[in-house]
Amino acid sequence: DGGITQSPKYLFRKEGQNVTLSCEQNLNHDAMYWYRQDPGQGLRLIYYSQIVNDFQKGDIAEGYSVSREKKESFPLTVTSAQKNPTAFYLCASSIANRLYEAFFGQGTRLTVV
Amino acid sequence: AQSVTQLDSQVPVFEEAPVELRCNYSSSVSVYLFWYVQYPNQGLQLLLKYLSGSTLVKGINGFEAEFNKSQTSFHLRKPSVHISDTAEYFCAVSDQYAGGTSYGKLTFGQGTILTVHP
Numbered sequence: 001d002g003g004i005t006q007s008p009k010y011l012f013r014k015e016g017q018n019v020t021l022s023c024e025q026n027l028n029h030d031a032m033y034w035y036r037q038d039p040g041q042g043l044r045l046i047y048y049s050q051i052v053n054d055f056q057k058g059d060i061a062e063g064y065s066v067s068r069e070k071k072e073s074f075p076l077t078v079t080s081a082q083k084n085p086t087a088f089y090l091c092a093s094s095i096a097n098r099l100y101e102a103f104f105g106q107g108t109r110l111t112v113v
Numbered sequence: 114a115q116s117v118t119q120l121d122s123q124v125p126v127f128e129e130a131p132v133e134l135r136c137n138y139s140s141s142v143s144v145y146l147f148w149y150v151q152y153p154n155q156g157l158q159l160l161l162k163y164l165s166g167s168t169l170v171k172g173i174n175g176f177e178a179e180f181n182k183s184q185t186s187f188h189l190r191k192p193s194v195h196i197s198d199t200a201e202y203f204c205a206v207s208d209q210y211a212g213g214t215s216y217g218k219l220t221f222g223q224g225t226i227l228t229v230h231p
Binding site for chain 2: 035042045088109
């Protein structure tokens with residue numbers, strides 16, 4: 001079945017450590033996105049990529065980094081520079097065309113202790 | 114820049130009652146509009162979308178929404194809710210303009226928690 005897979009579902013890390021969240025899709029979508037979700041704040045865009053080897057900062061990119069070496073994969077690294085990393089992270093993908101809709105993964109809940 | 118405002122953070126209703134979740138947006142260009150539903154600790158599922166054509170859009174699970182360009186609104190409605198509709202609902206917008214810097218990005222509202230009571 002086609003879809004987006006985020007792993008792991010739950011992740012615990014100590015403060016000051018970098019951590020990488022995985023996102024893989026087999027929908028043949030060109031565009032991929034990372035969103036952060038906090039209670040009462042909706043979803044905020046961290047990074048997005050329209051094609052392989054290219055990505056742009058979203059609204060809250062500070063403290064995060066990404067790579068897009070393959071069409072299917074768009075990993076997100078939460079660095080020690082991110083001041084409040086505890087959140088629910090959602091990956092999405094879409095057809096990069098005039099008409100599209102975004103498909104979302106099941107999310108990764110990151111807790112930094 | 115686009116923005117989305119969901120006017121109610123929480124909406125409690127009784128089972129079988131009608132419900133309306135309100136969404137207003139602002140944008141300098143024409144937009145596409147979406148409603149998503151999120152169950153606890155899950156990803157987002159697309160309920161319905163407005164891309165063009167009829168302003169009344171029907172989605173899954175008996176939901177519908179009406180695009181009102183003059184009022185820049187896209188309110189979500191269901192005539193009779195079920196306990197299983199309890200979830201958080203997000204309104205989102207995206208540029209229609211291909212090639213702009215915000216093209217392809219969804220801008221979300223803050224979410225509305227719908228709680229259906231027996």
